[in-house]
Amino acid sequence: MDHAQLTRKQKEFFDYIVSYKNEHDVWPTYREIADEFNYKSPNSVTQNIQALLKKGYLIRGEDEEYDIHPSHEELLGAKRDTGIPVRGLIAAGYLQEAVEADLGRITLETLFPRLDDMFALRVSGMSMKDAGIYDGDFVLLMDSDVKDGDIGAVLYNGETSLKRIYHDKNGLRLEPANEEYDAIVVEPDVFEEVRIIGKYIGHVNRSGIHRAVTRKAS
Known part of the structure; x- marks a missing residue:
């Protein structure tokens, strides 16, 4: 054509x-x-x-x-070899002779040993911008337990949402990281309608790969 x-x-x-x-x-x-x-x-x-x-x-x-x-x-351009080439060794102490060698590549498997348990979703919206997650980013998710205060992908009332998740006496609270958005409170009697799709472990955008920050226990 x-x-x-x-x-x-x-x-x-x-x-x-x-x-x-x-x-x-x-x-x-x-x-x-x-x-x-x-x-x-x-x-x-x-x-x-x-x-x-x-x-x-x-x-x-x-x-x-x-x-x-x-x-x-x-x-569309041809796909490049996957991974970042490791071209040798470099000293991080005393100076020493440069060593050049083909030491393989850094791949996603290197960065994320449990890669087979992971999947990604692309973010639409700005409700998590204060957590460094912006519209168009790819969030990396894993099927694992989500503790209070963790960020997770939730399916509720036929819609998906990425929020920080809390359990309290009033039910489940889905809290955004942007003051322009309201928290979503799910009452206990409709818990069965909520499904946590995955735990947020990081995200990817033009500036690179960003791992989730481990939250200290209060």
């Missing part, structure tokens, strides 16, 4: 999301696209995506998210 079928603005839109995907290996969020093009409403993002879907530049994936059409996959 010829790119000339796109309008100038549509081509700029398409080129941006492809460039973002090549650089970050994920698709941009609606907020990131809106900021890039100074859109006042997310409807403008939706309209452009719908136009690209209609013209065959994007398709709907199995998870209902958009993806690049197979006929344009050559625009």
Whole structure:
């Protein structure tokens, strides 16, 4: 399919999301696209995506998210070898001769030994910004016990939410880390409607991997 079928603005839109995907290996969020093009409403993002879907530049994936059409996959860069190369040894005491060697790679398995027990969700919203978690970040979650004060992903009333979780005499309190948002209180008689999806153990964004801070017992 010829790119000339796109309008100038549509081509700029398409080129941006492809460039973002090549650089970050994920698709941009609606907020990131809106900021890039100074859109006042997310409807403008939706309209452009719908136009690209209609013209065959994007398709709907199995998870209902958009993806690049197979006929344009050559625009996506080849995947790099995974992991960070370890190129040798460096002294952290007395000076010593440099040792260069191929010592393998630092991978996610290196950083997170229980990688098979982990999964990630992408954050939408700013209710946890004071915990350093922002819109568009990827939170890393694990299926393990959530103690009072831990951050966890919760499924309640058909909706998901990332909050700090507390148990008290009034029930379950889901507390945001942003004073602009109200806490959610779940009364004891509806506890069975609440499911904790996973415990927050860290998050990933453009600045790197951030581990959860261990909270001291009070």
